Amino acid sequence: MKISLRSNPLYATIGVLASLFAIASFSYDGFFSLRVIANLFTDSSFLGVTALGMTVVILSKGIDLSVGSVIGFTTILVAYLVQDAGVSVPVAWGIALVVGVLFGAGMGALIVLYDLPSFLVTLGGLFFAKGMGFVISSSSIGIQNGFYDAVLNFQIQVGPGAYLGAGALAFILFFVFCLYLLKWTRFGRYVYAVGGNEDSARLMGLPVDRVKIGVYAFNGFCSAFAGILTTLYMGSGNPLTGVGMELDAIAAVVIGGTLLTGGIGGATGTLLGVLTFAVIQTILNFDGRFKPAFLRIAIAALLLGFILTQRALARGKD
């Protein structure tokens, strides 16, 4: 029973992803190619990293609405440090990651220590990070830097005309890391335990508070990391980037079969969810008839479908 419950949503995700890809391959010339597949990873690298962080938060039965703003803040912070403050790129990235972790840990501490609802605290975080981004600079800062060019030019050929860039590779490596983190580390198992049933986790003597703060700190790291990838992708920093990204990330996680009630799901599903997202986006690019507005509606429809499926599965369990 437990096995079917865990794997069923994943099968549904695989089914949706495969059929979307198959339909698109038949409908559009040149869709079925290694180049398109490689681009799926490139285009979704920052959403992917964000969604992986969100997966851990949702597994612990929390939610983090601040990720989009933290991404925007990170892009402008990095661009400012590199371009205007003359800090070397690795140091700027390090600072951004530390700020992300501290910000996440701060929100986690508020949630855990004062028993505040996570969505409210992270809503405050959303406002805060958004405003702080504009404190640094209210307009976009372009990044012209030798190191950035070198990273941008770095790519691995995976097939004829198909390349994986630094962003895509970082996403794939980070996915493997998250897989390891959730499956084979103590922290990962604690996250599942806390999300599954916080009270019994506490009774078992697990450090529930520390795990929950750790989850938000980890997600802060992921958001900052995604922000850095965004600067690579766009070659600039802008406090407006990342608006609405939290919704895309939550949608990708849910489509990937992670239950919003916590404790069930994982990184593999999220990877598939992110790729589904990217496939829909690619289809919209291939087909001029669809307006960009359809992306939101299609994602919302998928989200609704998956949530209802999850409900049905959960009811089957009762």
Add this chain to the structure above:
Amino acid sequence: MSEAAEPTVSKKSLRDNPLVWPLAGLALVIAFNLVTGPEFFSVSVRDGHLYGNLVDIFSQGARVMLLALGMTLVIATGGVDLSVGAVMAIGGALCATLVTNMGYGLYAALPITLLVVGALGFFNGAMVVVGKIQPIIATLILMVAGRGVALLITDSDVVKIQNEAFLYLGKGYILGVPFSLWLVAAVFVVMAILIRKTALGLLIEAVGDNEHASRFSGIEAGRLKLIVYAVCGVLAGMAGVLDAASVSAADPMRVGELKELDAIFAVVIGGTALTGGRFLLFGSILGAILLQALTLTLYNAGVPAAVAPVPKAIVIVGVCLLQSDRFRKQISNIIKIGGKAS
């Protein structure tokens, strides 16, 4: 616990009166403005209309007040509606498109719009009640899709509004007072009467306090929630129409952006707990006024509009902390220790 057993009435009533916090916040904002620039309070009459910052606070705050009134009911039932910003966009876009592009009169377009946004709210409610989805997630779906729908309605354009009756909604005055404010007052009075003079308020609070128990006592919790979400949708759509009217255009991307947060903020600071149960409509109005006063004060102090979210965030989290029992206990411990030391 022992303190609770023998309540000291005078002490308890002041500290536990939820209206204390928004009023204290307002007092702070007013004090700040009295010190930095008393001209903040000047109200003049031009062309028979009232002008001045104080009037702006109310007229610009009218939209958030409408959102907050609906949100209060939803939160009172133990839910939350994240889609109000997107529903605002749909309301503004639909009404403007009907009037400007399709030649409808306002008297036809407005009821159609309110019917549609009401149906959207009903859809939210149905997912919460029938689909048994957590409210945050159920309303997230419309939050994601709503802006796309608004873009489809206007064909990704900004719709300009020239219809006089429509513009009157956002720019008109009655007896020198903005029309939008009369509208909010009317909505508030109707809601207050329905809620306090009938059992409706009691029923909503019962559902929010303990849905299970309320069902055992014969309350149709599901139907009540459906109505509440539908009302929230209607008020959000109305706020979108007002927004479009006040700037003479409906921009599907911008209308209602982040307004869901403003609405939740106004409700929480107004003393309605996010966990549901007891709610205060007037508190939410005060919360909306505080929010608008804070925003306007920041603008006057030269804080760029884009940076304004930072102090807003600090206030939100601060208010939440003040409402947290653990934080209060820590603070009172610190005060006690300090008192002993001296």
